[in-house]
Structure formats: C-alpha cells, structure tokens
Amino acid sequence: MKFRRSERLIDMTYYLLEHPRELVSLTFFSERYGSAKSSISEDLGILKETLEQRGMGTLQTIPGAAGGVKFFSKVKEEDARAFIKELCQQLEKPERLLPGGYLFMTDLIGNPQIIHKIGKLLGSAFSEIEIDVIMTVATKGIPIAYATAAHLNVPVVIVRSDSKVTEGPTVSINYVSGSTKRIQTMVLSKRSLKEGSRVLIVDDFMKAGGTINGMKSMLAEFNAEVAGIAVLVESEHAEERLVEDYISLVKLRDVDVKKKEIKVDEGNYFTKNIHFI
Amino acid sequence: MKFRRSERLIDMTYYLLEHPRELVSLTFFSERYGSAKSSISEDLGILKETLEQRGMGTLQTIPGAAGGVKFFSKVKEEDARAFIKELCQQLEKPERLLPGGYLFMTDLIGNPQIIHKIGKLLGSAFSEIEIDVIMTVATKGIPIAYATAAHLNVPVVIVRSDSKVTEGPTVSINYVSGSTKRIQTMVLSKRSLKEGSRVLIVDDFMKAGGTINGMKSMLAEFNAEVAGIAVLVESEHAEERLVEDYISLVKLRDVDVKKKEIKVDEGNYFTKNIHFI
Numbered sequence: 001m002k003f004r005r006s007e008r009l010i011d012m013t014y015y016l017l018e019h020p021r022e023l024v025s026l027t028f029f030s031e032r033y034g035s036a037k038s039s040i041s042e043d044l045g046i047l048k049e050t051l052e053q054r055g056m057g058t059l060q061t062i063p064g065a066a067g068g069v070k071f072f073s074k075v076k077e078e079d080a081r082a083f084i085k086e087l088c089q090q091l092e093k094p095e096r097l098l099p100g101g102y103l104f105m106t107d108l109i110g111n112p113q114i115i116h117k118i119g120k121l122l123g124s125a126f127s128e129i130e131i132d133v134i135m136t137v138a139t140k141g142i143p144i145a146y147a148t149a150a151h152l153n154v155p156v157v158i159v160r161s162d163s164k165v166t167e168g169p170t171v172s173i174n175y176v177s178g179s180t181k182r183i184q185t186m187v188l189s190k191r192s193l194k195e196g197s198r199v200l201i202v203d204d205f206m207k208a209g210g211t212i213n214g215m216k217s218m219l220a221e222f223n224a225e226v227a228g229i230a231v232l233v234e235s236e237h238a239e240e241r242l243v244e245d246y247i248s249l250v251k252l253r254d255v256d257v258k259k260k261e262i263k264v265d266e267g268n269y270f271t272k273n274i275h276f277i
Numbered sequence: 278m279k280f281r282r283s284e285r286l287i288d289m290t291y292y293l294l295e296h297p298r299e300l301v302s303l304t305f306f307s308e309r310y311g312s313a314k315s316s317i318s319e320d321l322g323i324l325k326e327t328l329e330q331r332g333m334g335t336l337q338t339i340p341g342a343a344g345g346v347k348f349f350s351k352v353k354e355e356d357a358r359a360f361i362k363e364l365c366q367q368l369e370k371p372e373r374l375l376p377g378g379y380l381f382m383t384d385l386i387g388n389p390q391i392i393h394k395i396g397k398l399l400g401s402a403f404s405e406i407e408i409d410v411i412m413t414v415a416t417k418g419i420p421i422a423y424a425t426a427a428h429l430n431v432p433v434v435i436v437r438s439d440s441k442v443t444e445g446p447t448v449s450i451n452y453v454s455g456s457t458k459r460i461q462t463m464v465l466s467k468r469s470l471k472e473g474s475r476v477l478i479v480d481d482f483m484k485a486g487g488t489i490n491g492m493k494s495m496l497a498e499f500n501a502e503v504a505g506i507a508v509l510v511e512s513e514h515a516e517e518r519l520v521e522d523y524i525s526l527v528k529l530r531d532v533d534v535k536k537k538e539i540k541v542d543e544g545n546y547f548t549k550n551i552h553f554i
Contacts (some may be wrong), residue, residue, distance in 0.1 A: 010290050146419075
C-alpha cells in the first residue's frame with residue numbers, strides 16, 4: 001500500500017506526537033508508507049518547519065546509519081507567556097481563597113486542556129535533559145506529573161502517605177513538613193524505581209519545600225538522582241526555602257484573607273527555561 | 278500569511294487531536310490559514326480518510342451555518358484486540374502476584390504509552406455518549422481517568438478518602454466495601470461537580486464493586502447522573518456483583534497464590550463497545 005504525502009504527514013504528526021524523544025529511523029517511516037527515504041526526508045523537512053512555526057515542537061535529525069529523527073514537544077516563548085498570564089488571572093479570583101490562605105485549584109487541575117498545557121510547559125523546559133522517571137506525591141501532583149510525562153515520554157512513580165497492599169514491599173521515610181514543622185511519612189513501592197535513575201520531581205504546590213525535600217530523601221534511599229524539580233505554584237515564603245533549584249510556572253505573592261485579595265505573578269519559568277522554539 | 282496544504286494538514290491534525298469532541302467551524306480553519314473554505318473542506322476529507330485508515334479516530338461533519346467538524350478519538354477493533362491481548366500477557370506474569378491475591382500493576386499504570394492507550398480504548402467506547410465529567414477515586418484511578426478525559430475532552434473530579442484543607446467545603450458519604458464489607462468514607466469537594474452533570478465513573482480495579490457503588494451514591498448527593506462505568510481490570514467474583522452495567526478491558530480470572538499462577542482474559546470490552554472505526 002502506497003501513501004500520498006498528505007497522508008504521510010498526517011500519520012507522521014500523530015505518530016511523533018505519541019512518541020516524543022524517541023529515535024525513529026527513516027527506515028521505519030519508509031517501510032510504514034512504502035515510500036523512498038528521499039520522500040520521507042522531504043516530509044520531515046516540511047514537518048519540522050511547520051511544528052516550529054506553529055509552536056508545537058521541533059524535530060532533531062540524527063545522521064548516520066543508526067540515525068533518524070526525534071520529536072521534542074516545545075513551546076514558543078510568547079505562547080508560554082500568554083498561558084501563564086491567563087493562569088495568574090484565573091488564580092487571582094477571590095472566590096478561590098480558602099481558610100488558612102490556601103487556594104482552590106481543583107477545577108484548573110481537573111481541566112484536561114489546562115493540564116495538557118501545564119504538562120507541555122513543564123515538559124518542554126526539561127525536554128533536552130536526560131530524565132528516566134518523573135516522581136510525584138499523591139494526590140494533586142499526579143495529574144501534573146502525567147501531563148508532563150506525556151511530553152517527555154517517561155514513566156511516573158507516585159509516592160504516597162500510606163502504604164497499600166497492592167504496591168508490594170515499600171520503602172518508607174520520615175520528613176519534616178517545611179511550613180508546619182510536623183513529622184510526616186512517605187512511602188514508595190520498592191519495585192517502582194531502579195537504582196541510578198535520573199528523576200524529575202513534579203508537584204502542584206511548593207511552600208517551604210518540605211515535601212519536595214522528602215522526595216529528595218526518598219531518591220537517596222533508591223540511589224537515584226534528582227534531574228530537576230518542577231512545580232505549578234510556588235508560594236512566597238518568609239522563612240528559608242528548603243529547595244533551591246526548581247522551575248515554577250506561577251508564584252503566589254500576597255494572600256490577604258481579610259480583604260479577599262490574592263496576588264499571583266509569573267514564576268521563575270522564563271529565567272530558568274531557555275529551551276523555547 | 279498563507280499556508281500550503283501540507284502545513285495545514287499537520288496543524289489541523291495537531292489541533293483536532295488536542296480538541297476532541299469540540300465543534301470547530303470551517304471559518305475557524307479558513308481564517309487560521311488564510312485559505313478558502315473549499316480548500317479546507319478538501320483538507321478535512323483527506324484528514325478523515327487518513328484518520329480512519331490509520332486507526333486514529335474519525336471526523337464528523339455538521340452541516341449548516343453553525344456547522345463544522347468534530348474529531349472523535351477512536352480505535353480499530355483489531356488494534357484494540359492486539360493491545361488488550363498484550364495487556365493480558367503482561368498481567369499474567371507470576372512476579373506480579375502479591376500477598377492476598379492482589380496484582381502489582383503500578384508499572385503498567387505508570388507507563389505513559391500504556392496509559393495513553395488505555396485512555397484511548399476507554400474514551401473511544403464512550404465517545405458518542407453525552408458525558409460532562411469523569412469521576413474517579415484516589416489514587417490509582419487518577420491516571421486512567423485523566424488518560425480517558427484527554428480523549429473525551431471533559432474535566433476530571435477526584436473523590437478522596439480524606440478531606441483536605443485545599444478542597445474547600447466537601448460532601449462526605451459512607452459506603453460498604455464490597456469485598457471486605459467494611460464501612461468506609463469518601464469525600465468530594467462541593468465545588469467540583471455541578472448538579473445534573475452526566476458522569477463517567479472510571480477506576481483501575483473492580484472486585485465486587487463497592488467503591489464504584491460508593492461513587493454512585495456520591496453522584497446522587499450531587500443530583501448528578503451516571504453516564505457510564507469503565508474499569509481497567511475486573512476480577513471474577515464469586516459473590517454477587519454490586520455493579521451491573523460497566524465496561525472492562527481485562528478480567529482477572531484465576532489467581533492461584535500457591536502455584537503462582539494468574540489467568541487474565543479480555544474483559545467485556547468487545548461485547549459492550551460497538552463504536553469502532
């Protein structure tokens with residue numbers, strides 16, 4: 001069966017979007033479509049140009065016999081700015097304010113379009129870094145971790161606060177919550193993380209960073225390495241932050257419970273991410 | 278700026294994949310690419326044919342002034358059969374067996390390619406049914422719920438076993454776990470579900486169906502409606518099942534802890550889903 005260029009481009013777009021950061025050989029496409037490699041090369045040229053122009057991502061060509069192409073999910077800086085601005089406006093709505101200065105974000109994290117974009121922004125910042133696994137903590141970090149994983153094409157492991165029979169043997173550690181100073185426990189299934197893995201830690205919210213510090217201690221138990229830290233929201237915190245090197249999309253600046261006012265700014269995303277298209 | 282057909286097709290593929298079940302007008306595409314509607318119509322014809330041929334999904338054309346196209350994420354029956362067969366083989370590996378006859382599935386649910394396919398299969402079975410929201414219960418149901426939501430383009434709400442300060446006011450119900458007969462509690466944020474919503478209940482594992490029954494009771498508290506029930510694994514259960522109408526991808530048939538043997542068959546997916554491409 002022979003494929004026309006238009007059909008090949010549609011199928012290639014779909015295929016590459018589902019396999020980011022995976023090396024796909026020209027032979028694979030050439031056999032898939034019954035087309036000459038020279039035609040495939042031309043297709044990929046058109047694809048790369050359009051992906052970049054439209055802010056979808058980029059293609060990297062690896063030359064040689066073992067070569068091929070890799071798709072990287074990336075964003076344009078202007079698209080990222082527009083999305084983060086929208087996120088700030090959404091989060092500043094006074095009805096989000098909960099007792100204790102917490103913010104209601106469940107609706108945003110529950111929205112598939114928003115979570116997809118959050119994942120794309122976080123994923124694209126780490127797209128050129130070697131990452132084997134994404135780690136997060138139940139419950140709110142999970143959607144963000146999976147959304148990011150879809151763009152990086154790596155598995156997700158979930159740390160929990162209780163151990164479940166369906167996890168098998170677990171490793172448990174104690175950590176100190178940064179803001180409340182309470183001692184807490186987190187648990188990870190022993191089978192879920194290989195020694196030496198390079199891990200991207202993802203979470204929805206970071207105050208002092210106690211939970212993320214806990215995940216770092218957990219990684220040490222598995223002889224695994226922190227490859228990066230990414231959060232959706234960081235809150236400005238008077239006390240010393242326990243975590244230094246991280247990327248945040250937005251920053252919660254002032255929460256005035258009396259006046260029902262919330263001030264949300266962009267996070268450090270644009271100073272930390274230099275990997276735009 | 279004018280776009281060539283090849284560029285339009287790449288961008289349309291990307292756009293429609295990110296906006297399943299959303300009505301997109303011809304005017305939208307025509308303005309996006311500076312192209313005549315007649316060209317857009319031709320593009321959509323090519324797109325529909327290729328999407329269907331390659332098992333990606335289908336396009337539905339709505340005629341008239343308020344018309345346009347809708348993309349539905351769908352699977353071919355042969356692709357679904359191949360994937361479910363692979364899933365069964367994966368699940369039958371004896372090293373998955375945990376004390377109590379439970380199965381270790383964390384690695385499968387953590388794999389972004391597998392979770393994407395699970396979501397596609399479940400989503401495509403419900404693609405033509407009116408659904409407003411997907412509901413699941415923390416923790417293991419969450420990735421499956423989001424993966425399904427990405428194909429149906431609806432938000433996810435998460436029921437928890439404890440209430441968190443960051444959820445705001447909650448509704449709490451008690452339910453009886455079907456297999457252990459223990460009374461348990463589940464909690465849902467009041468803001469997260471509108472009255473009258475049509476809800477698809479999604480979970481990773483169903484034994485007698487107590488948890489799913491609990492979610493049904495929760496929906497009743499919100500005056501919301503069950504639009505469907507979808508699980509990854511159902512286990513064969515001697516006692517009466519509490520839930521009748523559901524879709525499952527695989528069925529856990531025999532677990533012999535002594536012999537370390539697990540028998541996994543396909544679920545009722547092919548008798549319940551008639552919406553293949």
